[in-house]
Amino acid sequence: MRYLSLGDTDEIAASCxxxxxxxxxxxxxxxxxxDLDGYAAVPPFELLRDRPVDHVVVxxxxxxxxxxxxxxxxxxxxxxxxxSRPTALLAEMLLPSSARLQKRRIREGSSDAxxxxxxxxxxxLSYVYETHSLDTPFDLAGLKAEGPLxxxxxxxxxxxxxxxxxxxxxxxxxxxxxxxxxxxSVQPQTILPESDVPDGPVDVMLLESTxxxxxxxxxxxxxxxxKRLGREIQKVLGRGGVVLIPVFAxxxxxxxxxxxxxxxxxxxxxxxxxxxTAGSMRGVAEVYDKTRESTPRLDPDFEVYGVDQERYxxxxxxxxxxxxKPGIFVLTSGMLFERxxxxxxxxxxxxxxxxxxxxxxxxxxxxxGERLQEAAATGGTMTFDDGPLPVRAQVERFRFxxxxxxxxxxxxxxxxxxxxxxxxxxxxxxxxxxxxxIEEEYPDxxxxxxxxxxxxxx
Ligand SMILES: [Zn+2]
Ligand SMILES: [Zn+2]
Numbered sequence: 001m002r003y004l005s006l007g008d009t010d011e012i013a014a015s016c017x018x019x020x021x022x023x024x025x026x027x028x029x030x031x032x033x034x035d036l037d038g039y040a041a042v043p044p045f046e047l048l049r050d051r052p053v054d055h056v057v058v059x060x061x062x063x064x065x066x067x068x069x070x071x072x073x074x075x076x077x078x079x080x081x082x083x084s085r086p087t088a089l090l091a092e093m094l095l096p097s098s099a100r101l102q103k104r105r106i107r108e109g110s111s112d113a114x115x116x117x118x119x120x121x122x123x124x125l126s127y128v129y130e131t132h133s134l135d136t137p138f139d140l141a142g143l144k145a146e147g148p149l150x151x152x153x154x155x156x157x158x159x160x161x162x163x164x165x166x167x168x169x170x171x172x173x174x175x176x177x178x179x180x181x182x183x184x185s186v187q188p189q190t191i192l193p194e195s196d197v198p199d200g201p202v203d204v205m206l207l208e209s210t211x212x213x214x215x216x217x218x219x220x221x222x223x224x225x226x227k228r229l230g231r232e233i234q235k236v237l238g239r240g241g242v243v244l245i246p247v248f249a250x251x252x253x254x255x256x257x258x259x260x261x262x263x264x265x266x267x268x269x270x271x272x273x274x275x276x277t278a279g280s281m282r283g284v285a286e287v288y289d290k291t292r293e294s295t296p297r298l299d300p301d302f303e304v305y306g307v308d309q310e311r312y313x314x315x316x317x318x319x320x321x322x323x324x325k326p327g328i329f330v331l332t333s334g335m336l337f338e339r340x341x342x343x344x345x346x347x348x349x350x351x352x353x354x355x356x357x358x359x360x361x362x363x364x365x366x367x368x369g370e371r372l373q374e375a376a377a378t379g380g381t382m383t384f385d386d387g388p389l390p391v392r393a394q395v396e397r398f399r400f401x402x403x404x405x406x407x408x409x410x411x412x413x414x415x416x417x418x419x420x421x422x423x424x425x426x427x428x429x430x431x432x433x434x435x436x437x438i439e440e441e442y443p444d445x446x447x448x449x450x451x452x453x454x455x456x457x458x
Contacts, residue, residue, distance in 0.1 A: 001171060001178065001204060001458040003422055004051070006043040007031060009452045010428050012210060012364060015065045016043040016072075017424065018051060021178065022171035024142030024149050025052030027079070028180050028206070029059055032067025032098075034337070035367075037105065038113025042068045045075045047453060054142025057151065058083040059182035060162035061090035061250055067098060070117035070125055081128050082138065084153055086161030086295055088129040089287045090250065095122035097280055110339055134163065134196075134296075146170050155296050157185035157195035158402045159251030160288050166198045177202040179416055183425065184208060186408035187222060189400070190258040191288070191304075193296050200417025204458050207412070209423050210362070210403040212430030217405035225398045226259055230268040232356060232396055233260075237273060237326040241354035241393075246342035246369060248334040251402050252361045253281040254288050254304045256330050261307040274327045278312035278341050281332060312341055323348065334361045336369035338385070343368060347384040355393040360400045365427075373397055406434060413438060413445070420446045420458050 006016040006027075013033035019026045027048070033041040045068075053076040058066050069091070073081065083091065099122045102115035132138045137150040149169030156162040167178045179202045184195045211217045236243050247253040257277070263269040277285075285304035292300050312331060313319045331341040349355040350372070363369030372382050376395035381388040404412065413421065421438060423431040428449075435447045450456060 001176065003204070003450065003456045003458055004047065005424065005450045005452050005454070006045070006047055007452065008033065009450055012425055012427065013064060014041065014043050014068065015425060016068070017180070017206065018048060018053070019167070019178065020052065021167060021176070022146040022149060022169050023052070023144040024140065024169070025054050026140065026167065027053055027056045027072065027076075028165065029065040029182070030056060030067070030069040030072040031064040034063050037102075037111040039116060040113065042071050042116055044453065045072055048075060052142055052144065053079045055079055055140050056081045057165055058087060058091070059165060059180070060156065060159055061087045061094055062159065062183070062248070063094070063098070065182065066091055066094065068116075070095060070121050073125060073128070080130055082130050082132060082151065084134070084161045084163050085131040086287060086291045088126065088131045089291070090161060090284060091129065092126040093283050093287070094250070094280065095125065098122070140167060141169070152198070154198060155193070155196045156182055157189065157192050158183040160192070160254070160291065160295065164195065164197060166202075178204045178206070179418070180206040181208050181412065183210070183402065184404055184412070185402050186404040186411060188298055189222070189402060190255045191298060191302065193298050195404075197412055197416055200415060202416055202418050204420050204422065205413070205416050205418035206422050206424050207409065207434070208403065209409065209426030209430045209434045211401060211405045212409070212426050212434040214405065214430070217399055217401060218407045220399045222400060225400060229259065229358065229360070229398050230263045232358065232394070233263065233328065234268055236354070236356035236394065237269065239354050240326060241352070241356060242323055242327045242329060242349065243356045243358060244329045244331065244342060244345050244349055245358050245360055246334050246336050246346070247281070247330055247332060248361060249279065249281040249332045250284050252334060252400065253277070253330055253332070254285055255400060256360055257285070257304055257307045257309070258302060260328060269328075274322070275307065275309045276312045276322065276327060276329045276331070277309045278331055281330070319348075334369065335363045335367035336372060338368065343384075346372065347386065347389070350382060350384075350391055350393050351389045353392040353394070357393050357395045359397045362401060362403075406437065409434065410437060410441065413442060418445060420448065422448045422450055422456070422458070424450070
């Protein structure tokens, strides 16, 4: 087996891997770096030119796993494209909306990078998606395959439609197995149950390591964090403030709405407090609801759209009216990136001590979300579009990751029993902690931290 990382290997940006397995070429994920524009955000697909690419598998619809798919399929138009059914429904919506956003940034002058694909291409692409159910093997053999090669999706528990991929087949006459966890949650979230993985052993495991350098994540439980979130929301609303919860459109936003719904039913939050949402998370919620009978759920009766919500107002006048009374704003982006509703609202709230800005997911280093949390902790200021502002609002971080914490990742190693682990999807410190911990607990496992563009023989 040969492995090549096309994506970034020292941070969490674009996910993309190439694997040659018994003569078949596979590309696993085709992500885009959410921090960058144009081709700088796209993995170096030119590295694929001398390599076979028979199949592309997209594990879930987050931008850092799916965003470059239209560029990749232009490079390898003959390759089959596989994903779960919910991921296909989400991609049909999210890729055209990404094309519209790329165009708009040029028009508004916030980017000078030409769009890397257009709306028509992104829409047309949805006709080539081959979708597969969980736990059901599908054909992945390429033109020059040595023998049969099968892929199987496992529920990853991360966001709707997210899967891990098992690949099984023959190489040099020997039966071999590879498992790619992609992003995975070993614990149940609010809507989705925990991940499922194949029983070991496998030859190679591509293991995510997002929370490898986060000791705090394994010390907190979702239950205690949910309780604390309810309590802090109650306090802010009680003093007449509003709460901003910055979220990712896919996953965290539906999870947060489900929690607020619970707070209302338990009387922690008044039933008539308005909840505002905006943008693609509303479309994503529809896909969650449409697939609630056909995909793994903790409670198939729960509907995200069953939670009363209003559209985040566009005009400043209506915004001011909404901000004048207690309310909860669940807005993208989760890391408070510039030119997004959460950034826009944070700027309006930050200098007023009545309000609360509550982070519920990961903010990468250097992102506005991380800078705001830093400024709040040190009593500093935060520079927004309109200049520096004192941080007086209550800024809190809650841990509701859709990723397994590092001790849970080790339990996956225990179950899947890999001979070799390739650590992916993490900052360098996270991967190093994972490597040291695995080497200590499982000295027989070979652990590799790959470099982008470096080919490994496994
Ligand atoms: Zn993800
Ligand atoms: Zn990811």
